Amino acid sequence: MTVAKSLVLFVLAALAEIGGAWLVWQGWREDRGLWWIAAGVVALGAYGFVATFQPDPHFGRILAAYGGVFVAGSLAWGVVVDKFQPDRWDYVGAALCLAGVAVIMYAPRR
Structure with a gap:
């Protein structure tokens, strides 16, 4: 349950930040105005x-791991929202980042 909660929180964080x-x-x-900017600041x-x-109680660990989620999430956002087409190296890089997330957050520790 803790890993599932953590993953959901990473997804929510990515949606808010990205x-x-x-x-x-x-x-x-894109000159959409201050209301868009204000909504962005709130998000x-x-x-x-x-x-x-x-x-996990360690800020540095969470933020470091979130960096990998941010990379993959940014590419996904680009695909869905901006119709960006990643190439194979984008996918490889995102996969490496997510592997890093798994190691940083979920590796067994003493």
């Missing part, structure tokens, strides 16, 4: 809170 950054991007670069703030619910 979605928030995307909203800021849309507001500024980015929510990302900061989501990490606090991770079962």
Whole structure:
């Protein structure tokens, strides 16, 4: 149950951070206005809170592992939202990052 909870929290964090950054991007670069930027800032703030619910007590470990989730999640966001087409090296890189997440967060420890 702890691993499942952790994975759900990583997905929620990715949606909040990537979605928030995307909203800021849309507001500024695509001239959609300050409301988009404000919504992005709120989503980015929510990302900061989501990490606090991770079962592991070590901030550095959680943030390091989340980096791998962010990489894979950003590529997935690009595919779904921006119709970006990753190449095989994008997929290889994302897989390596997710393997790193698994090692950092879920390897057996004493």
